[in-house]
Amino acid sequence: MSRLEPGDVLARRYLLLDPLARGGMSVIWRAFDQSLHRMIAVKVLTASLHAGDCERVSARSEARAAARFIHPDSIEIYDYGETVTTNGGVAAYVVMPLLDGPPxxxxxxxxxxxxxxxxxxxxxxxxxxxxxxxxxxxxxxxxxxxxxxxxxxxxxxxxxxxxxxxxxxxxxxxxxxxxxxxxxxxxxxxxxxxxxxxxxxxxxxxxxxxxxxxxxxxxxxxxxxxxxxxxxxxxxxxxxxxxxxxxxxxxxxxxxxxxxxxxxxxxGTATLGRQVRRGLTVAGSAAIALSALLWLQRTGFQDLEGMVMPSPTAIMPSPTAVLPSPPANHIESRPALVESTPVTVDTVEQAVDDFRTVLEARTPCGATDADVVLDLKQVLHAAVSPHGPSASTTAGVRRKLSDRMAEGRLAPACLSELQARLDEIDAALERD
CATH class of the missing domain: 1.10.510.10 (Transferase(Phosphotransferase) domain 1)
Incomplete structure (x- = not known):
């Protein structure tokens, strides 16, 4: 038979609009269900277009069995049928939801x-x-x-x-x-x-x-x-x-x-390993900060006139920072320790990494199941991907966070931290 074309109607119901993908066994069409007035996907089984009765009976039996199989990560089967096309051929087809997402x-x-x-x-x-x-x-x-x-x-x-x-x-x-x-x-x-x-x-x-x-x-x-x-x-x-x-x-x-x-x-082992490494990093940073405080006390820094003793947060280094050794003339160089430089995220990549780190952390997001974690990562990847929309935005990720919160699958503390990381991503996107 001649190949199907846009505008063909299967079973006097499914209007074929344009092909979405082609494979060795089938062609997937974007189509319109004229009975229920909704957009759908129709997979036409090319291997069965010239098949005999036995093959079509087998395909029909398989489709019926699959239609009874329902799983949240499998595409639902709306309908299966065989129809004579406008060109006089026989087409076997499967009707499914039209989903948005790349292969x-x-x-x-x-x-x-x-x-x-x-x-x-x-x-x-x-x-x-x-x-x-x-x-x-x-x-x-x-x-x-x-x-x-x-x-x-x-x-x-x-x-x-x-x-x-x-x-x-x-x-x-x-x-x-x-x-x-x-x-x-x-x-x-x-x-x-x-x-x-x-x-x-x-x-x-x-x-x-x-x-x-x-x-x-x-x-x-x-x-x-x-x-x-x-x-x-x-x-x-x-x-x-x-x-x-x-x-x-x-x-x-x-x-x-x-x-x-x-x-x-x-x-699970990978997640535990990240949590242990993160804990060791935090513990190491605290030890460095404590050593700095003890060194300052030994040098008498707190007794200097006109000097202000920095708060622990002012001298707390970032996890990747290395505290320099005391200079020989430490009195003249001490004022440099008083001023702290706020940590900022310079790039979108760094901001995205921060979001993922929080998402995978035991606190506050440790109760988040793996499916939600993967879902949020994919939505974020699509939002900031260089191959995505020209106007990158985290709005879709924020909506997803709200949805997961409403479903009870995201802790409030986790939601708050992830929203803060999205603010960093937005700021980095604006600078870019």
Missing amino acids: LAERIEQGPLPWSEAAAIALRLARVLMAGHARGLVHRDVTAENVLLTADGPKLLDFGIAAWAGDPDDDRGTPPYVAPERLFGAPTHPAVDVYALGVLLYAMLTGHTPYPETTWEEIEAARRIYPPPRIPGVPHSVASLCQRCLAYRPEARPTTAEIVSALTSAL
Whole structure:
């Protein structure tokens, strides 16, 4: 049949407006539901346009199963159908909400993600897959293109073309993410999703997929039997987990439940480590300040006429400051200690780092769950990204903070500190 065009109507209801994305298996359209008068997304399954009755029956069964699968990080299925188009062809389609957010693939194209951000995204996806696997559903096409980075966090597309575990395999899937056993026609199994998640985690950590092959023929010719080299610069537990997910034999791969446990532990350990380091820094700064006070007392500085004894806050150094050694002629140089220079944030990057530091701190934001932390980081990244709107603003982040506060997922003290950091970011944006 001829390809679909803007203006075509599916099932006398869904008006196709313009294509949003194209993949090897489908085309996603921005569309309008003429019955309910709302904007939607329609994924037309190109692989089934010329399919026979058996294939369409299978696709229909899979879509119905996926429609009964509801998870907050998976895109809901509104409708599934097959229709004769205006050009006389048969189109199978899935109707979904129209979400605002770029594919994860676009984020990866900009370069590797920080390991903690990559692990947090993988954790969210592993939870979705774990829930699907518990119901006997296998996604089969976990890719960077099928993950949307929305304001509410990463969302997994395409459970609308999932299969039941044990079903015969087919050619659905994206070659760089295809597990080796699929080349030999092995039945559908949750391990194929684990392999794809391993590829995705590797891509987030390095900026590219672990193998260069991009077609079924190239993958079959490559005959990969060993996992890729360990990824440097990330915690051992995360690098090891990625390798295990990419194991050649499916039984050697972890389950999604084991992935969830490993990533939760890695992220928790990292958070604890940051808190310990931050505590040691603060303790070190206090010790330096106390030493300074004792030195001043020994030199008799407090007895000098016309001099004002500085307050502890005036001589308290910043965590990165180093107190100089007393000069030989300390009497003449003492007035310099009386004046304190206020600490200011000079760049947007520094202000953003301060926001993230507060967000990850045990006090006052320690009770904030990982999903909210990731959500706020992504919203802030979008607000100040050089690829974002020309007029960068923290208004969206402030609205998100208010929403999370109203939901009871943000402590008042944490909210206050984060708002103060946003004030610093706004000031830095104005200077830029």
